[in-house]
Amino acid sequence: MINQDTIVALATPAGAGAIAIIRLSGKKAIAIADTCFKSVKSNKHLSNQHTHTIHLGHIVDGLKTIDEVLVSVFKNPNSYTGEDVVEVSCHGSNYIQQEIIQLFLRKGCRMASAGEFTLRAFLNGKLDLSQAEAVADLIASDNEASHQVAMQQMRGGFSSEIAKLREELLNFASLIELELDFAEEDVEFADRTQFKELTERISFVLKRLIDSFAVGNVIKNGIPVAIVGEPNVGKSTLLNVLLNEERAIVSDIAGTTRDTIEDEISIGGIGFRFIDTAGIRETQDVVESIGIKKTFEKIDQAQVVVYLFDALESSTSEEMLKNLIVEIEKIKNKYPQKPLIIIANKVDKLNEVETHNLKSQIKEVELLSAKTGLGVESLKEKLLSFVNTGALRNNDTIITNTRHYDSLLKALDEIKKVKHGLESGLSGDLLAIDIRQALYYFGEITGEITNDDLLGNIFANFCIGK
Template structure:
């Protein structure tokens, strides 16, 4: 589909609604292509749009023959000074579905074609306005629902990720060219590429790639939200804690053990990060079929969590019971936070008396009395994020990028092996080309039709 589409893309003027569908104050209809201005001009009653300058706005009417459809504002962006690097027109009309469809239908009759999902951004990429990772950041920016997700997407859209990769790629290209030169002088047995310098560069690139791959763990949860499971025994106060964190009565609170049979999920924003809080059924020997399902769901959610909040009743549980729960719930790679609840009913030094594991983060709260809840929120943030977020910190949020980085990593390891166990220059050149290929896949120096279709088909229409 996209193979043919990519060849033909510059021959058509495309049109789509760029604002969300539905009734609103205004709707914005966007056209892009060589004939975008002339097609619009053919139905516009006002100034001659063909004689106007770029980045100007003009008031007038859209007319179908003698019938006025709407009064509009028309914004002009003349190539190459536009998002797609083509002529772009944006028509701001009243937000009636009828009016919007009438205008789009009229402009299609005049020669425009309905845009496919992501086609405007695809044109921006194909015309050199964005690289591929920046184009993907556009979709991330549109779907961002927290300050952190917005910041990460903006950094990528502004080229932070691309700049770092391109600098490494240029250095690697230099060595690739030197080794290619060696192949031209193979009979003379000369080396133009200093092997020690090449190994130093590989070490440098590998260090950066490792950092980027590790950043995906945080970058992905920022993009998707951090799965945070609240687990513990019945009547530990899990539902009370959920209500206290959300500052609303979201979960039913009861003294009857086993009240929560199913999971309850809500989103809590802490310092710009979305935590997807999941209140679970109490962990105990289930007494009926429904409770069995609830406990099974609890264990499933725990296995999928990025942060696990283990809540225990500091009054009624012994140290051995708490340690037994921790041993059962703790999973490598999952941030673990133990929370002692009901401290309003006991002494503050109770935790010291319990002699609990020193390598687990503990905090004492009273969910019922709303004590230490702000401190718990801050500890949640520090446990999940810490100081890893900064404007200068490049973060990977896309699984496609991670897979390409891992393949690059493998190819570079092959280059290193080829220098430790000497191979001929043509083998080294092949492995370096593989590394360059995978790096190029991220930013779009290397693309396939299937890759482009997979990426841009997920965009909304009109972007």
């Protein structure tokens, strides 16, 4: 499975910049770099240098000097991939990058495929499969929470939990298998009471990890929040305040927002994707009607709905207040599973009596003024309350990967079968079948059990230089 050739790729983002890093990995990485490297002060050879050292010099192509560079040398097995690795830090000109890469290709390197450096790290035992996947999550992390979870998994937090469970189950599996070798003598090497306790403990851990996926999925992908309401109640103003920029067009003309506008911010380390929707009302305008239709589509996709209304209009008109309560009930009935935050906007225009009357009519109302910023922090706290961040504070293992989630569900199902078999006095040979299957799903997570198709699917999503 491990290719013996030497690969090369740009490890920094494509495009011009101050510095670019070109990475080589493989048996001939140092030797190939050596043929193109000329030291500034001496005729040093990279192959004679110690691992984890940096050298100043030039990359040359015959008599032509391409660039002054710093070359970092990492000798196997003490490198990211477990192979000899060379990293060339050059100036970030597109021309220089391509000249150096093409030079290395002519000298015998091959262009790395997506994720091939990390794939080699996995195949050489530097990372297990869940840690390798966490590398991609770390690169993609765009808020504090997703970064924290990816770091924990990359350091092996999740892997160590799974490995411990697998080891304990494997020990009992060995005893069960041993019983099968002495089937004629009718002996039990595996204590059934201890084995039952183990299955209960494994079930508990698996359930906790499975339950964490709901939080993990939110952390990884962010929470979509739909801001809805009638036209001209301040939805776009609220979005601009939350984002701290003029993202949406604001005007006194009802129906200004005719399409959905989306943007994301981080609140308490959690990503929230706010969706400013077209105002909901009866209209003959074809374009606005399409926008309103999209509004309901976005509500379907959102995990949280923020319903905004004009506090001044609703507090001064009894009929409008009744209609408002009817609309709120409609949304509650249509989306009973979605958290709904009801917000009275423009409360800065109300007096104390009007404010009291509004709160008495709509008990769960949140008071806010998008114009002055009053109540915005309270809204953020309310949104954050929908996410269980306790697991983050306690450094509990959180699952964010769908593949891991699927394997955990299957492993739990097999453990339940083992537990049922123990309770019903199932024979050792039948117990062994379910135990082997549970071990298979544990191994699938960390990579003890794998295949080329699975690895291809995982590493194809990586960037080329990683």
